[in-house]
Amino acid sequence: MTTQDTTPENSFPRQYSRTLRFTLGAPRSFTVSPDGRRVAFLRSAGAAERANLLQVVDLPEGSTPFERIVADPSALLGSGEEQLSPEERARRERSREGSAGVVGYATDAAVTMAAFALSGRLFTADLRSGGAAELPAHGSVLDPRPSPDGSQIAYATVAGELRAIGADGSGDRALAGPSGAEDGEVAWGQAEFIAQEEMDRSRGFWWSPDSDRLLAARVDSTPVQRWWIADPANPDRPASEIAYPKAGSPNAEVTLAVLSLDGGRTEVVWDREAYPYLARVHWSAGGPPLLLVQARDQRSQLTLGVDPETGATTVLLEEQDPAWLELFSGVPAWTPDGRLVRISDQGGARSLIVGDTRLTGPELQVRAVLDLGSEDVLITASAGEAAADPEIGEVHLYAVGTGSTGSGVTRVSTQPGHHAAVRAEGVTVLASAALDRPGTVVRILSDGVPVHTVESRADTPVITARPVLTLAGKSRIPAAVLLPTGYDRERDGLLPVLMNPYGGPHGQMVVAAQNPHLTSQWFADQGFAVVVADGRGTPGRSPAWEKAVAFDFAGATLDDQVEALQALAEEHPLDLTRVGIRGWSYGGYLAALAVLRRPDVFHAAVAGAPVTEWELYDTHYTERYLGHPAERPEVYAANSLTADAPRLTRPLQLIHGLADDNVVVAHTLRLSSALLAAGRPHELLPLSGVTHMTPQEEVAENLLLLQVAFLKRSLAR
Numbered sequence: 001m002t003t004q005d006t007t008p009e010n011s012f013p014r015q016y017s018r019t020l021r022f023t024l025g026a027p028r029s030f031t032v033s034p035d036g037r038r039v040a041f042l043r044s045a046g047a048a049e050r051a052n053l054l055q056v057v058d059l060p061e062g063s064t065p066f067e068r069i070v071a072d073p074s075a076l077l078g079s080g081e082e083q084l085s086p087e088e089r090a091r092r093e094r095s096r097e098g099s100a101g102v103v104g105y106a107t108d109a110a111v112t113m114a115a116f117a118l119s120g121r122l123f124t125a126d127l128r129s130g131g132a133a134e135l136p137a138h139g140s141v142l143d144p145r146p147s148p149d150g151s152q153i154a155y156a157t158v159a160g161e162l163r164a165i166g167a168d169g170s171g172d173r174a175l176a177g178p179s180g181a182e183d184g185e186v187a188w189g190q191a192e193f194i195a196q197e198e199m200d201r202s203r204g205f206w207w208s209p210d211s212d213r214l215l216a217a218r219v220d221s222t223p224v225q226r227w228w229i230a231d232p233a234n235p236d237r238p239a240s241e242i243a244y245p246k247a248g249s250p251n252a253e254v255t256l257a258v259l260s261l262d263g264g265r266t267e268v269v270w271d272r273e274a275y276p277y278l279a280r281v282h283w284s285a286g287g288p289p290l291l292l293v294q295a296r297d298q299r300s301q302l303t304l305g306v307d308p309e310t311g312a313t314t315v316l317l318e319e320q321d322p323a324w325l326e327l328f329s330g331v332p333a334w335t336p337d338g339r340l341v342r343i344s345d346q347g348g349a350r351s352l353i354v355g356d357t358r359l360t361g362p363e364l365q366v367r368a369v370l371d372l373g374s375e376d377v378l379i380t381a382s383a384g385e386a387a388a389d390p391e392i393g394e395v396h397l398y399a400v401g402t403g404s405t406g407s408g409v410t411r412v413s414t415q416p417g418h419h420a421a422v423r424a425e426g427v428t429v430l431a432s433a434a435l436d437r438p439g440t441v442v443r444i445l446s447d448g449v450p451v452h453t454v455e456s457r458a459d460t461p462v463i464t465a466r467p468v469l470t471l472a473g474k475s476r477i478p479a480a481v482l483l484p485t486g487y488d489r490e491r492d493g494l495l496p497v498l499m500n501p502y503g504g505p506h507g508q509m510v511v512a513a514q515n516p517h518l519t520s521q522w523f524a525d526q527g528f529a530v531v532v533a534d535g536r537g538t539p540g541r542s543p544a545w546e547k548a549v550a551f552d553f554a555g556a557t558l559d560d561q562v563e564a565l566q567a568l569a570e571e572h573p574l575d576l577t578r579v580g581i582r583g584w585s586y587g588g589y590l591a592a593l594a595v596l597r598r599p600d601v602f603h604a605a606v607a608g609a610p611v612t613e614w615e616l617y618d619t620h621y622t623e624r625y626l627g628h629p630a631e632r633p634e635v636y637a638a639n640s641l642t643a644d645a646p647r648l649t650r651p652l653q654l655i656h657g658l659a660d661d662n663v664v665v666a667h668t669l670r671l672s673s674a675l676l677a678a679g680r681p682h683e684l685l686p687l688s689g690v691t692h693m694t695p696q697e698e699v700a701e702n703l704l705l706l707q708v709a710f711l712k713r714s715l716a717r
Contacts, residue, residue: 017700025457032424033111047459051101065452071132073101094196108150115144147211162189198620223250233688247622248629286334323547330369345543362386371423375403393512433513465517473567495529496578504586535560582606596644604714645674651714657690
């Protein structure tokens with residue numbers, strides 16, 4: 001058994017933090033032109049370069065594909081560094097974006113031009129001939145998006161306006177904006193906090209297919225309570241004010257309007273009192289604009305069709321679920337021939353529905369819709385409960401037939417692993433990760449035949465993850481076990497155990513790809529047997545598996561960690577007298593929960609950015625799973641941690657960024673204060689200037705080193 005040296009410059013903690021978890025230099029954010037001639041994407045110049053460049057792969061007919069740069073931020077901005085507004089920093093925090101340069105872009109329908117923002121300035125790039133130019137936008141720009149015909153670019157501003165400008169730089173004008181009394185409270189064309197953080201909706205406006213008008217959200221944050229995020233290390237700086245809708249408190253008021261380019265405005269009308277959440281918007285040539293609106297408890301929702309002339313809405317579909325209704329990427333939407341596409345939990349399976357026809361069954365757990373073709377729908381899915389092979393941790397692409405050629409499900413990704421894709425007509429960009437190699441391989445397929453592999457400039461990790469994926473216990477809990485490199489059971493005997501879960505909704509950790517297991521492997525190489533278990537509540541298995549945590553985070557998720565641990569000890573060298581657990585965010589909550597309520601099983605914990613009182617977390621996430629705190633106070637009490645402070649008998653290390661505006665530091669401070677009041681010793685690491693992410697290289701590196709030191713000390717014989 002070998003233990004890695006953590007001090008050299010090329011150590012894993014240093015490399016992991018320097019490369020932003022090996023994402024720098026990896027190609028991402030692909031867009032395929034409908035004529036199959038171009039693929040736009042982002043990639044930084046190397047594994048230590050944070051700034052993404054906008055690039056294109058040309059696919060000339062009969063010639064070899066080639067890659068080229070169309071927009072280099074350093075050339076466009078000169079020698080100066082990016083200057084980000086607080087609003088842009090908040091958008092990046094919501095999307096967990098740690099890179100720089102061009103972090104997002106949008107194109108016209110033909111993918112001939114792209115628009116993007118740098119330092120709040122508006123730029124366009126010609127994707128055919130190359131070259132980028134700045135347009136004279138008004139104010140600090142957010143989320144610019146070209147019209148489908150490429151003649152106009154709409155953009156939001158920090159001041160709350162939604163504006164449009166000609167692609168040639170002429171005619172900049174405001175389409176909507178706050179009145180004088182609304183400044184700072186009302187924003188047009190932007191997504192509110194919970195839409196970005198919890199609904200996976202980062203957009204606030206949508207072009208019509210004819211490029212003559214837009215659907216635009218108006219967000220009024222006046223009802224939302226204000227919190228202040230201070231920087232105690234710099235007392236000369238004022239605290240930052242944020243609008244944070246904690247569970248049970250008022251949300252922002254979100255309305256929608258159709259805006260014409262000549263200044264006209266038509267309000268979109270639906271029952272916002274009953275269905276206040278605007279979760280999805282879709283506008284394509286296949287039919288009228290679609291809205292998905294949810295009740296506050298997320299147990300009922302409507303799919304609405306919008307008349308853009310009058311703003312009236314028609315109920316196309318009403319859905320209900322006693323637990324909650326999950327949101328999915330890519331739906332609802334129209335097929336090109338006008339049939340409604342959705343994903344629905346039916347008959348114990350998560351299925352693809354087109355029109356009135358269910359096209360997939362219990363053998364697949366559908367996860368997202370990627371593309372709507374004339375003859376099929378491209379989806380991602382994992383093995384469902386009825387699958388012959390559980391394919392632990394794998395996600396595959398499937399083409400589901402919808403057209404005249406008949407139905408049927410065809411797997412597009414042929415190799416084991418974790419796959420994603422972007423497609424237009426006959427060109428597919430297939431991104432594949434696997435257990436037997438680091439990183440992600442991105443191939444461009446033309447009519448299913450590989451024609452180009454997009455170069456990755458990401459670093460090769462200095463360690464190799466060797467997870468064993470299995471199903472643990474009677475509940476068949478997906479799990480990964482990682483042992484130290486070079487481990488020999490006869491020589492090394494039983495090992496102290498480190499559970500390394502996320503363990504909650506939307507957080508699958510047991511995946512058939514190498515990079516997600518690298519940190520676990522590094523901890524294993526420090527002398528631990530590391531166990532990662534995806535218990536009930538985690539995605540990818542079945543609706544019942546995910547929804548087993550309804551009104552019960554603490555019971556289901558903790559019970560499954562215990563079951564997986566004890567079952568795996570029958571086959572792997574796990575010393576159950578020395579068990580630690582670590583996690584971040586929900587994983588941090590689970591780690592603290594473990595030592596507070598099951599000290600007979602868990603002997604030390606590292607809890608990073610944990611939720612400790614669920615009433616302090618946001619409305620959309622918390623009420624989806626635990627209900628409204630005024631209606632179910634007993635549920636919140638049973639699932640929160642502060643009252644358990646007197647029960648602590650095991651070593652606990654708490655870590656929290658003081659600038660965290662998602663899980664605010666009050667969670668950790670309240671638990672720490674309760675532990676102190678109860679006379680329970682613990683460690684606390686406050687991270688000055690750090691948010692819910694830890695992008696700072698030194699902080700990210702040293703956090704790993706400090707955690708392993710704490711765990712070794714706490715689990716020593």
